[in-house]
Amino acid sequence: MSSPSLTLPAAGPGAARKRRLLEAAGALAIAGTYIYLVLNQPADITGGPGSAPALIALSGFLVGAVLLIAAVLPTLPASTVALIPVALVLNIVLGQFVGSTLVPFYLDAVGTVLIAVLAGPAAGAATGALSSIIWSLFNPTVLPFAAGAALIGALAGLAARHGFFRRFYLAPVAGFVTGIIGGVVSAPVAAFVFGGTSGVATGAIVGAFRAMGDTLLAAITKQALISDPMDKAIVFTVVAVLVYALPRRARMQFPFLRKHRVLAGDTTDRAA
Amino acid sequence: MTTAAASLPLSLTVAVVAVGISAVSGSARRLLPTAVAILVPLGFSLLLVHGLSFPGGLTVLAQWGPVRVTAEGLAFAGGRGVQLSAVVLVLLLFSFSVSVPDLVAALSARGVRGRFAFVLASTLTLLPAIAARVDHIRQAQEARGLVIRRGPVARLAAFRQQVVPLVLSLVEDAGTRAAALEARGFGAPGPRTSYREVPDSAAQRLLRPALVLAAAAAVAWRLWPGSGGA
Structure with missing residues (x-):
């Protein structure tokens, strides 16, 4: 699809090194913020969006997400970049629709996981972060979850690379595990920034755990461990259905699919 | 929390000013339904989480088994709800008044x-x-x-x-x-020229770095131990 330009100079090795650095800095910012929040366990009753833990959670996760976008977006081929808006629209439309119902799920990652399966973990991470940032134009409450969404995209891409989409029953399993990790990372954001969740159904679950005597962070983490694995198992299954329904011609645009033999039955067109 | 960023009057003022600006600029008819659609579930969630069970709550208003409705819990949920409303309204004001092109x-x-x-x-x-x-x-x-x-x-x-x-x-x-x-050369490196020029006054050019510095200073002030942070 994207052949190197014949008339313009190619980007030098310096640019590639800079991007690697940005990527590493982004991942470090997200991991460091999470470790700080969990090790320090700021007091249970937090001060809302203006308190120190909320500011650290917000700025650390957001800076990490922006660095990841800056590192990954310029390296993606045009076929992937053109697909990202489609993924964002799917995330927003499904997420907004499901979020307004009384189901304790989100389904706001179908597009992110779709890109991750078609184009790899880096593209998935960038799509997840972009999705939160652009969706926040209509719903500012999703902005703090950018890092969690990026992690979901990266993990989905890794699952695709290691063949979890080759067998139909493995996709929900990979989604379940992704949901556990993603839920545990997103819980401090919900706790420190919102002091709860943004949906009624998830809020009821958190309230139940709190009534049993859990701290806020523990209650929200438990709620995330109930909702997120199921949610991501559903999302991964939906994406598996979609990817296998794609015509071969559409799939051929994505070298990642062929290089890592992501899907079953694509053995004949395996290329280096 | 008794610091400025957590004070109820400030949050209320910010929320009211944001709605006022959107009413003057004519975007209130699109902004308000969106804000309600976001804030109503959020508010219910806060009520469920804090209103029904609050560890520091002493004034019990009603109780069924482990569920205790306390005045402190309701006050906390209300305060947090107003704070988040201010944040959401300001951000929505931006996205509904910005011209995308x-x-x-x-x-x-x-x-x-x-x-x-x-x-x-x-x-x-x-x-x-x-x-x-x-x-x-x-x-x-x-x-x-x-x-x-x-x-x-x-x-x-x-x-x-x-x-x-x-x-x-x-x-x-x-x-x-x-x-x-x-x-059309989307993947090609190098500078681009833009067909559309956005006017940029000297005052705006000065205001932008000043606002960024002020935001960074506010965060640093909050995080500095002993100066009223958490």
């Missing part, structure tokens, strides 16, 4: 990669088009005999018959668009 042009002119501007602009133009596309697909499937019956299984099947073609057609479109973008 200007934002895209300004982003590309400021050295933000054209790719981010493309993703932003393309998403914002695709969103309204999706509704029409879904409608066409539903009509086409109904012409082929799709009847949406009651019951979760039948609804799920109907949902699948509409979502799969929707996603496939969108992916197909994206492929066509990618080829067109590639042919």
Whole structure:
């Protein structure tokens, strides 16, 4: 699809090194913020969006997400970049629709996981972060979850690379595990920034755990461990259905699919 | 929390000023329904989480088993709700008053990669088009005999018959668009010129770094131990 330009100079090795650095800095910012929040366990009753833990959670996760976008977006081929808006629209439309119902799920990652399966973990991470940032134009409450969404995209891409989409029953399993990790990372954001969740159904679950005597962070983490694995198992299954329904011609645009033999039955067109 | 950022009057003032500005600029009719759709579930969630069980609550208003409605819990949920409303309203005020073509042009002119501007602009133009596309697909499937019956299984099947073609057609479109973008040098490195010029006054140029510095200073002040942070 994207052949190197014949008339313009190619980007030098310096640019590639800079991007690697940005990527590493982004991942470090997200991991460091999470470790700080969990090790320090700021007091249970937090001060809302203006308190120190909320500011650290917000700025650390957001800076990490922006660095990841800056590192990954310029390296993606045009076929992937053109697909990202489609993924964002799917995330927003499904997420907004499901979020307004009384189901304790989100389904706001179908597009992110779709890109991750078609184009790899880096593209998935960038799509997840972009999705939160652009969706926040209509719903500012999703902005703090950018890092969690990026992690979901990266993990989905890794699952695709290691063949979890080759067998139909493995996709929900990979989604379940992704949901556990993603839920545990997103819980401090919900706790420190919102002091709860943004949906009624998830809020009821958190309230139940709190009534049993859990701290806020523990209650929200438990709620995330109930909702997120199921949610991501559903999302991964939906994406598996979609990817296998794609015509071969559409799939051929994505070298990642062929290089890592992501899907079953694509053995004949395996290329280096 | 007795510091400025957590004070109820400040949050209320910010929220009221944001709504006032949007009313003056004429975007209130779009802003308010969106804000209500976001804040009502959020408020209910806060009530469920804090109103029904609050560890520090002493003034018990009602109690069923482990569920205790306390005045402190309700006050905390209310305060947090107002705070989040202020944040949401200010951010929504930005997104409903910004002109997307200007934002895209300004982003590309400021050295933000054209790719981010493309993703932003393309998403914002695709969103309204999706509704029409879904409608066409539903009509086409109904012409082929799709009847949406009651019951979760039948609804799920109907949902699948509409979502799969929707996603496939969108992916197909994206492929066509990618080829067109590639042919126009989308992936090529180097500077770009913009067709659209966004006017930028000297005052705005001064105000921007000042606001960034002020925001950074506010965060640093909050995080500095002993100066009123957490």
